[in-house]
Amino acid sequence: MKAYIKRIIILTTALFFGSVESYADNNCKEDWKTKIQSEKIAFLTVEIGLTPQEAQVFWPVYNEVNEKRDQAMHEVIGSYWELSKAIDAGKPEKEIKTLLDRYLAAQEKQREIDNDAADKYKKVLSTEKVAKLYIGEEKFRRQHIRKLHNSHGKK
Numbered sequence: 001m002k003a004y005i006k007r008i009i010i011l012t013t014a015l016f017f018g019s020v021e022s023y024a025d026n027n028c029k030e031d032w033k034t035k036i037q038s039e040k041i042a043f044l045t046v047e048i049g050l051t052p053q054e055a056q057v058f059w060p061v062y063n064e065v066n067e068k069r070d071q072a073m074h075e076v077i078g079s080y081w082e083l084s085k086a087i088d089a090g091k092p093e094k095e096i097k098t099l100l101d102r103y104l105a106a107q108e109k110q111r112e113i114d115n116d117a118a119d120k121y122k123k124v125l126s127t128e129k130v131a132k133l134y135i136g137e138e139k140f141r142r143q144h145i146r147k148l149h150n151s152h153g154k155k
Contacts, residue, residue, distance in 0.1 A: 040140055046131050047136030057124045063134075065117045072110040079103040 041059070044050075050058060083099040100108045 031072060036144070043140050043143075044133060044136045047139065048125070048132045050125075050129070054129070058121070061120050061124055065113070065120060068113045069110070069117075072106065072113050075106040076103070076110055079106045 045055060079099065083096070083103050086096050086099050111119045118134075120129060121133060125133070
């Protein structure tokens with residue numbers, strides 16, 4: 001069973017992140033992001049219990065959703081900072097209203113993406129595996145928060 005899981009992890013990682021040579025050519029930020037993504041894929045593959053056939057169909061859908069999530073998150077963060085700077089600078093009410101509306105719209109877009117994601121996942125996985133995905137994502141997130149917290153506590 002362990003050999004089976006290792007094969008899934010290796011196959012999945014190779015499919016989505018290319019060769020080691022291309023990994024080595026990226027800058028530090030991209031290396032870090034790629035490393036985290038590889039860890040997440042391996043972790044979720046095991047947590048969900050994906051078969052190789054399910055993984056082939058699921059990961060492209062997941063990656064598409066994540067790309068949209070990332071874009072939406074950038075919009076939320078960008079509009080947040082614009083709003084914050086406008087308030088700090090004492091900008092007029094009209095400008096703050098416009099920036100607040102932009103911020104709220106970005107948050108709404110993010111919620112819509114999250115709501116649509118479950119429907120997309122259910123088209124390629126069982127409901128139980130979709131539930132395991134959400135639980136696994138939260139476990140992975142918490143695990144990395146703990147690692148980050150522990151690494152800062154040791155300094």
